[in-house]
Every structure is written in structure tokens, then in C-alpha cells.
Amino acid sequence: MVNVHDLTLEEKASLTSGGDAWHFQAIERAGVPGYMLTDGPHGLRKENSEVAALDMKNTVPATCFPPAAGMSSSWNPDLVREVGVAMGEECVQEDVAVILGPGVNIKRNPLGGRSFEYWSEDPYLAGHEAVGIVEGVQSQGVGTSLKHFAANNQETDRLRIDARISERALREIYLPAFEHIVKTAQPWTIMCAYNQLNGVFGSENHWLLTKVLREEWGFEGIVMSDWGAVHDRVDSLKGGLNLEMPPSFSDDEVVIAVRDGRLDEKQLDAMAQGMLDLVEKARAAMEREGFVFDKDAHHALARRAAQESIVLLKNEGGLLPLHKGTNIAVIGEFARTPRYQGGGSSHINPTKMTSFLDALEERGASYSFVPGFTLDSAEQDPALTAQAVDAAAAADVAVVYMGLPEPEESEGFDRTHLNLPAKQIELLSRVADVNPRVVVALSNGSAVQMNPWQEDAAAVLETWLLGQAGGSAVADILFGDANPSGKLAQSVPLNLTDDPSMLNWPGGDRVVDYGEGVFVGYRYYDSFGVDVAYPFGFGLSYSTFEISDVEVEVTGAVSASVSATVRNTSAVDGAEVVQVYVNPADSSPVQRPVHELKGFKKVFLAAGESARVEFELDNRAFAYWSEHDGGWRVVAGAYGIEVGTSSRDIVSRETIELAGDDFYAELNEWSNFGEFKKDPYGSRAVERMFELGASGELPTIPEDNVGVQMFLETMPINSMAVLFGKDGKRLTQFLLEEYAAERARA
Numbered sequence: 048m049v050n051v052h053d054l055t056l057e058e059k060a061s062l063t064s065g066g067d068a069w070h071f072q073a074i075e076r077a078g079v080p081g082y083m084l085t086d087g088p089h090g091l092r093k094e095n096s097e098v099a100a101l102d103m104k105n106t107v108p109a110t111c112f113p114p115a116a117g118m119s120s121s122w123n124p125d126l127v128r129e130v131g132v133a134m135g136e137e138c139v140q141e142d143v144a145v146i147l148g149p150g151v152n153i154k155r156n157p158l159g160g161r162s163f164e165y166w167s168e169d170p171y172l173a174g175h176e177a178v179g180i181v182e183g184v185q186s187q188g189v190g191t192s193l194k195h196f197a198a199n200n201q202e203t204d205r206l207r208i209d210a211r212i213s214e215r216a217l218r219e220i221y222l223p224a225f226e227h228i229v230k231t232a233q234p235w236t237i238m239c240a241y242n243q244l245n246g247v248f249g250s251e252n253h254w255l256l257t258k259v260l261r262e263e264w265g266f267e268g269i270v271m272s273d274w275g276a277v278h279d280r281v282d283s284l285k286g287g288l289n290l291e292m293p294p295s296f297s298d299d300e301v302v303i304a305v306r307d308g309r310l311d312e313k314q315l316d317a318m319a320q321g322m323l324d325l326v327e328k329a330r331a332a333m334e335r336e337g338f339v340f341d342k343d344a345h346h347a348l349a350r351r352a353a354q355e356s357i358v359l360l361k362n363e364g365g366l367l368p369l370h371k372g373t374n375i376a377v378i379g380e381f382a383r384t385p386r387y388q389g390g391g392s393s394h395i396n397p398t399k400m401t402s403f404l405d406a407l408e409e410r411g412a413s414y415s416f417v418p419g420f421t422l423d424s425a426e427q428d429p430a431l432t433a434q435a436v437d438a439a440a441a442a443d444v445a446v447v448y449m450g451l452p453e454p455e456e457s458e459g460f461d462r463t464h465l466n467l468p469a470k471q472i473e474l475l476s477r478v479a480d481v482n483p484r485v486v487v488a489l490s491n492g493s494a495v496q497m498n499p500w501q502e503d504a505a506a507v508l509e510t511w512l513l514g515q516a517g518g519s520a521v522a523d524i525l526f527g528d529a530n531p532s533g534k535l536a537q538s539v540p541l542n543l544t545d546d547p548s549m550l551n552w553p554g555g556d557r558v559v560d561y562g563e564g565v566f567v568g569y570r571y572y573d574s575f576g577v578d579v580a581y582p583f584g585f586g587l588s589y590s591t592f593e594i595s596d597v598e599v600e601v602t603g604a605v606s607a608s609v610s611a612t613v614r615n616t617s618a619v620d621g622a623e624v625v626q627v628y629v630n631p632a633d634s635s636p637v638q639r640p641v642h643e644l645k646g647f648k649k650v651f652l653a654a655g656e657s658a659r660v661e662f663e664l665d666n667r668a669f670a671y672w673s674e675h676d677g678g679w680r681v682v683a684g685a686y687g688i689e690v691g692t693s694s695r696d697i698v699s700r701e702t703i704e705l706a707g708d709d710f711y712a713e714l715n716e717w718s719n720f721g722e723f724k725k726d727p728y729g730s731r732a733v734e735r736m737f738e739l740g741a742s743g744e745l746p747t748i749p750e751d752n753v754g755v756q757m758f759l760e761t762m763p764i765n766s767m768a769v770l771f772g773k774d775g776k777r778l779t780q781f782l783l784e785e786y787a788a789e790r791a792r793a
């Protein structure tokens with residue numbers, strides 16, 4: 048195994064940039080190979096050409112699994128892991144050492160251009176699902192690249208915008224998905240974000256890449272740049288970035304910087320050693336020869352993944368599932384030309400493609416098809432409407448495939464509104480006029496406006512983007528061969544203007560302020576009682592379930608366990624996702640969301656079957672990030688534990704008392720009386736002050752003067768001179784000395 052000390056300065060520098068757009072730099076003399084790394088994230092996007100091509104779609108065939116918009120609705124980490132394993136196998140076949148994904152940035156606003164590639168508005172869900180991709184891929188001996196670290200939550204001005212985020216919002220919302228995955232699965236690589244975070248580019252951010260990622264979380268892998276995100280090789284290396292991608296052919300700058308002392312050679316060594324370690328980790332898989340993945344098995348897995356990605360939003364009168372012989376009118380071009388993934392660097396060239404029409408053919412369904420509309424922005428063609436109306440009138444059920452045309456959702460830009468194309472909505476209304484039995488199947492990578500058009504649909508399936516086997520999966524669900532079990536990983540607002548980030552979206556003047564702080568998505572809607580079209584965590588099933596016998600037990604000062612029984616009360620096999628939310632302590636010193644997701648379990652239950660589910664809640668289930676103390680705090684107090692099936696369908700709420708983390712920030716002259724009284728040492732100092740006041744050794748504070756007492760309570764002790772002159776100054780001095788003495792005695 049090559050060690051960094053066996054290499055020349057020039058060779059070490061060369062390891063810290065790519066050989067070309069999609070390879071590490073090799074050092075032949077030392078036997079260091081230049082393995083390939085490539086996109087990601089919901090399948091392999093390996094370009095046919097060696098040079099970063101402008102034709103992003105010219106790539107080798109690979110299984111196109113559902114993008115994260117779909118997979119995230121599965122709430123099934125085991126399934127996600129299976130997909131990861133399959134993606135890892137495809138990497139091995141294609142000699143790819145690292146696949147670039149998953150992307151776990153938070154869906155701060157539904158307009159975000161890469162929402163379809165990201166997992167959730169909730170960091171707990173995003174982290175606990177996407178970790179499966181990392182574990183699965185890496186189980187095959189190839190690496191992942193967790194991206195985009197951090198705060199790439201919009202596409203507008205993404206290459207240079209400065210995302211200004213409080214440390215609390217970062218720690219509670221924007222970082223935990225990364226943190227969880229780093230701590231539990233050690234992704235081999237992490238990709239930095241293009242944008243700046245609080246004034247520092249992702250590629251140079253020492254606080255993020257070194258202090259938080261490596262020193263606090265214990266990250267052992269390498270950090271690479273997003274494509275073209277490095278602006279200064281030396282600053283990036285200093286910040287903790289190992290690899291510039293693609294190369295800017297500036298390795299000599301690194302050599303010079305070491306020679307003239309601007310870059311410590313030890314830092315270069317550390318960064319280069321990371322690259323050597325990475326190559327070693329991948330070597331066994333890259334030297335495997337002749338491995339061929341099972342295309343059919345992967346397609347079948349893509350179909351299963353797609354089934355679990357579909358969310359049944361509405362099913363009036365139990366219209367679904369359809370009887371096998373139902374005569375359906377299929378309306379909408381998407382049924383023939385599926386919208387199955389988003390645009391940009393994640394575009395996969397599928398090994399096979401099953402549209403909804405293909406799936407109906409395969410199963411010999413009785414159907415007619417009319418396109419209904421074109422997938423462009425042209426005006427509606429009245430002839431297409433007329434055909435659709437005729438077809439709907441003649442059928443038992445109309446399945447209307449609606450959605451966002453491909454050019455509307457891509458990396459590189461944000462959407463500007465939530466609306467479906469007007470011509471689709473108009474068509475739906477005409478169809479509903481002649482046949483009330485309308486099922487809408489939606490294809491979109493992020494939330495769309497649902498009202499008022501959904502009144503024209505008896506049933507609505509949110510199918511997101513489903514990858515290459517989506518057509519079969521939708522047919523499976525429609526005819527009841529699969530039971531819907533997807534749950535929303537993002538809230539669907541009634542109106543875009545309800546979204547809490549809209550006040551600061553997408554920023555301007557190269558700056559975006561995350562003014563809503565931790566109140567992202569349901570954290571805002573549920574805290575402030577804002578109605579939504581569909582809440583976070585929501586999704587219907589053909590089965591019915593009952594949750595009962597919830598038990599909550601305090602297991603420590605900052606931990607608890609929760610268990611519940613979930614029963615399938617129907618005659619249909621199905622799956623329910625039991626969700627645990629925590630209400631903050633009544634004594635919280637900061638404003639917190641009314642509840643936050645801290646556990647979930649998807650349970651598959653045969654008709655009539657029941658199961659017990661258990662959850663362990665650790666300190667992070669209760670903690671908030673204290674800006675003042677610079678750390679996680681669990682205050683003593685009463686916390687609520689909610690068990691339910693969406694953020695708005697809570698079936699049980701129990702209160703527990705936690706002792707808290709016993710953390711007391713050090714007191715100083717800026718602490719107030721109230722804080723002194725709550726602190727174990729501070730309170731003794733206060734007691735002593737009154738004792739000595741009574742015995743005449745110290746000036747006294749009038750204990751019976753309520754006004755003075757109230758004032759003191761919230762006043763930093765360094766202001767006592769204002770109230771009591773010289774005496775006050777003496778008291779301040781005494782409290783500080785006595786507090787220090789008490790601490791020293793402990």
C-alpha cells in the first residue's frame with residue numbers, strides 16, 4: 048500500500064485534483080490507479096465519452112431507480128438499502144469506484160430546482176432513508192459521495208450565493224442528515240456545495256469541512272469539490288478539501304504554495320493520504336473482472352421501489368383499486384411518454400422503460416388511450432380535448448395522467464410557481480364533467496398546487512418521478528396488485544405563499560437569508576396552525592390500521608422509549624408507517640417547533656395481523672442547539688411524545704418528565720439573577736449573599752421590594768451598580784467570587 052511519504056511533492060499535489068472530468072489522477076510509478084467516479088444519484092450516469100460532454104444524456108445504460116422524490120416517500124430504509132446494493136453492483140460492472148450521491152439537502156422550499164433529487168423537508172427522515180444508499184452501495188466495495196455539503200437548497204445563483212443561516216438552523220435542520228449518515232455509515236466521500244455558507248465557499252469552509260465534519264463527527268473519508276466549485280486550490284486544501292473536480296490544471300500552484308510556506312506540507316500530506324486510502328478501499332472491487340449485474344432483477348427492484356414511492360392522496364368512495372375488468376380511458380401524454388426523472392447531472396439512461404401504456408398492454412387490460420394534451424407550452428388543441436371527453440364518456444373510469452413537463456424541473460434553475468399547466472387542469476375539468484370516476488396520476492418532482500382542480504378527481508395518486516419501471520408500478524397500484532404505502536416526505540401547501548421560506552426566497556444581491564430559521568415545512572405549518580393540502584407523513588392505503596397500547600417510558604435523564612401496537616384492521620394486506628414526533632419541553636428557553644419527527648417504522652401486516660413497534664429516543668430527540676452555549680441542550684421539563692400516521696394524524700400523546708442534561712453554562716457578569724438562582728453553584732452564591740446581608744457583612748437587597756426583585760431577575764448582575772451604586776458593585780464582585788469558589792470546591 049502506497050504511503051504519502053513515498054511520493055514526491057509534485058505527486059502529492061497531483062492527487063488532490065482529478066486526472067480528467069471523471070477520474071482520479073493516477074501515479075503510475077507508484078502504482079496508484081486513476082479510478083473513475085461519476086454521477087448518481089438514483090442510478091449510474093457514466094458518460095460514453097472521456098471528456099465532460101455537453102450531451103449529458105449520452106451515457107451507458109443503467110437501471111433508473113426512482114429519484115429521491117419518489118424513494119423518499121417509501122419511508123423504507125431497507126428498500127433504499129437494496130437499491131443501494133443494486134447501484135453498487137452496477138458500479139462494479141462499469142468500473143466506477145465512486146458514485147456521486149445521495150444528495151441530502153433539505154427541501155427548504157418546494158420550488159427548489161433539485162427537490163426531485165433531495166429526500167425531504169425533514170432532516171431525520173432524509174438521513175434515515177438516504178443512509179441506505181450509502182450502506183448498500185458501499186457493501187459492494189465502491190464508494191458514495193454524500194452531497195452537497197452544505198446548504199445547497201436552491202438553484203438560483205447556486206454557484207456564488209451566500210446562504211446566511213443561523214448556527215441553530217444549520218445544526219437542527221441543514222446538517223443532521225449529513226451528520227447521521229457520516230456517523231452511521233462513513234460515506235467514502237463527501238461533495239462540497241457550490242454556494243457560500245455564511246460568507247465562506249463550501250470548498251474552503253474550514254469550519255464545515257474540518258471542524259464539524261472531521262473533528263466533531265469523525266468523518267474518515269475525503270471531501271471532493273462539486274464540479275468547478277474550487278476557486279483557490281490552496282485555500283481549499285487548508286479548509287479540508289481533498290480533491291478538486293474536474294481539474295483546473297493548477298497542481299503547480301499547490302507545489303509553489305508548499306515551497307513558499309503558504310501551505311503547510313503536513314496539510315497537503317493529510318489531504319493526499321486521504322486520496323490514497325480511498326483508492327485502496329476501491330481496489331478490490333475495481334480489480335474484479337467479468338462481473339455482470341442482473342438487469343431483469345434490477346428492473347424488478349426498480350418496480351418494487353416505485354410501488355412503495357407512490358402516495359395515495361385521495362380515494363373517494365373507495366374508487367381504487369379498480370376491478371381487473373374495468374374499462375378505462377387513459378388520458379394524458381405522460382401515460383405514453385413517462386416523466387420518470389429530473390433533468391441535469393442526474394439524468395440516467397435506463398436499461399428498459401415501461402410506460403403506463405406498456406404496463407396495461409402487458410397485463411391485457413381493457414383500455415383506450417388519448418394523449419389529451421401535448422408536453423409543451425403550446426395552447427390546448429380543442430381536438431385533443433374532444434377526443435379525451437369522448438373516451439372518458441365511453442369508459443367506466445378515466446385515468447388522467449397529469450404532471451410537470453420535463454423542461455420545468457431540472458438542476459440549474461428553480462421553479463417559479465407551483466401550478467400544473469393550465470391546459471391539463473382545463474382538460475381534467477372537461478373529463479370530470481362527463482365521467483365522475485376520475486383517477487389522477489401525478490408526475491412531478493416536487494409539490495404542485497392541488498386546489499381547486501383536485502375536486503374534479505375522485506382519486507389522486509402522487510406518483511412523483513418513478514424511474515424506469517414506474518408504469519408497471521402505477522398499474523400494480525391501480526389494480527390492487529400492490530397496496531399503496533407511500534407517505535409524503537414533504538408537505539403539500541395549499542398555496543405557495545403559505546411556505547415560510549417565501550419571505551426570503553430565493554434571495555437577491557447574491558445573498559439568501561434563511562429567516563424562517565428552524566421553522567421549515569411542517570415545523571412551521573403545524574406550529575402556526577396553517578392549513579395544508581396534504582400534511583407531511585400523509586398517505587392512504589387500501590387497508591385500514593389501528594394504533595393502540597402506546598407505552599412511553601423514561602429510560603434516563605435525556606432518553607425515553609416508545610412502543611405501540613399497530614394492527615391491520617382490514618381484509619387487505621398492507622403497510623403502515625408508525626411515526627413518532629416529540630413536543631419540546633414546556634420550559635424551553637428558545638422558540639421550538641410544536642413537534643418534530645424523531646422516529647418512524649414501516650410495518651407490513653397481513654389482513655388482521657398486528658405487530659408491536661418500538662423506538663428508542665436518545666438525547667437528540669429532545670435537544671435543541673443552543674447558540675449561547677454552542678452545543679446541544681436538553682433542558683429539564685415536560686416533553687410530549689406523539690405517535691401517529693402523519694404530522695396531523697396523531698393518535699396518542701403522552702407527557703414525560705425528563706431530568707435534562709444537567710448542563711449549566713458558565714456564569715459571568717452578563718448572567719442574570721434568574722440564571723444564578725437556577726445554577727447549582729450560582730444558587731449557593733446567591734443564598735450566601737443574602738446570609739451575609741442579614742449578618743451585616745454585605746450590603747442588603749430589599750427582599751420585600753417586588754419591583755426590585757423582578758428587575759434583578761432578568762438583569763445581568765453587572766448592572767447592579769445602577770440600582771445600588773457602590774454597594775451594587777460590591778455585590779456583583781461577591782457573586783462572581785463566591786460562584787468561582789463554589790465551583791472550585793466541587
Ligand code: BGC
Pocket residue numbers: 086087147194273274392
Ligand atoms: C452537480 C453535482 C454533480 C456534478 C457532476 C454538478 O453540477 O451539482 O451534483 O455530481 O455536477 O456531474
